[in-house]
Amino acid sequence: MNSAGLLVDAFGRVREAVHEAVEGLGEDVLAARVDPDANSIAWLVWHLTRVQDDHLAGAFGTEQLWGADGWRERFGLPFPVGATGYGQTSAQAGSVRVPGELLLGYQDAVHARTAELVGTVTNADLERVVDTAWDPPVTLGVRLVSVIADTLQHAGQAGYVRGVLERRGDA
Template sequence: MNPADLLIDAFGRVREVVHEAVAGLPAARLAARVDPGANSIAWLVWHLTRIQDDHVADVAGREQAWTEQGWAARFGLPFAEGATGYGHTDDEVAAVRAPAELLLGYHDAVHARSVEFLEGVTGEDLDRVVDEAWSPPVTLGVRLVSVIADDLQHAGQAAFVRGTLDRRPD
């Protein structure tokens, strides 16, 4: 297996978990929180998708789908256009409300762009430094693994929230 295939498979696994966590839920259930300080499924999926969009677009040298494809306008969230959810307050988490079709549409658009970029990645590319603000500097390989790890963690959290909410009586 070459590096591109491995990375595409990993990002595909994120997509699978996202779809399982979101599919068929009404917007109210997607915005529900297991307690006032917890993240909702909508926020978790929006955030993990924003991180993937932000980070992969950066290393690919292209504009984010969020702005280029009009997703920011479609979501209409009360945040700066560049917000990714990092450091959000409880009130900001609560402000992320969206139907399943919008969340999955944005995630699928970002996934497609990620795959398009990853198809051309070689083993040598993974050693390219993409962020010198850290010590040691961050390589493409490290950045991609970081995105995958963060996305899988949040996708798993969304799946956990769904399971918890599914067991609650309405």
Template sequence: MTSAEVLTDAFERIREVVHHAVDGLGEDALTYRVDPDANSIAWLVWHLTRVQDDHLADAAGVEQVWTARGWYDRFGLSIDPSDTGYGHGSGDVARITASAELLTAYYDAVHQQTLDFLKGLTDDDLPRIVDRRWDPPVTLGVRLVSVISDDLQHAGQAEYLRGVFDRR
């Protein structure tokens, strides 16, 4: 198995969790928060997708799906197009609303762009520096693992919230 195949498998697992977390949910479930400062399922899935879109587009040298394919307009959120959710407070979280269908469609578009990028990836690509703002600078391999880790954590949180909502 190649590195690209391992990474592809990891991103496929994220997709499964994202779909399971939101499929069939209505607005009440997607915007449910266990307390006023907690994240919602909609925010978690939107945020993990925005981070994957932002980070992978940068690493691949392509435009983000969010802006290039009209997802920013489809969501109709009153936020800056570059917003990924980092630093969001309670009010910001509350403003992120979308249907399950819109969330998964955007995720799937980002997922496909990710898979397209991974298809051409070789082991020799992984040490390439993709972000010099950190010390040490971030390599492509580290960035991919970071996105996978972040996405799986947020997708798991969304699944947990779905369970809490379903049991209340």
């Protein structure tokens, strides 16, 4: 397996975990919180998909699907255009209430774009600096590993929340 294949596989695992966490759940369950300040499945999946869309668009110099493909309008969330969920309050996180089909549609679109972008990455590409705001500057390889780690953590959290809600009889 080469670098591109490894990256496509890793991002495919994010997509699989998201589908496992969301499929078959109604909007009420997706928006449920295990305590008043906990993140819901809906927020976790929206957030991880926004981060993936934002960070890969930045690393590859493309437009985010959030705006370019009309996902922002379809979601209708009361957040600024560039919001990814980072630094949001509990109340803001709690306002994400959307159908599972919408969450999965956005995730699938971002995954398809991601697979297209990373599917041709070479080892040399991984050394390209994509963010000079950090010391040391962030390379494409470091950014992609960071996005994979972050999105997999949040997908796992969404799966955990689903399990808690199912055991409580809420799902």
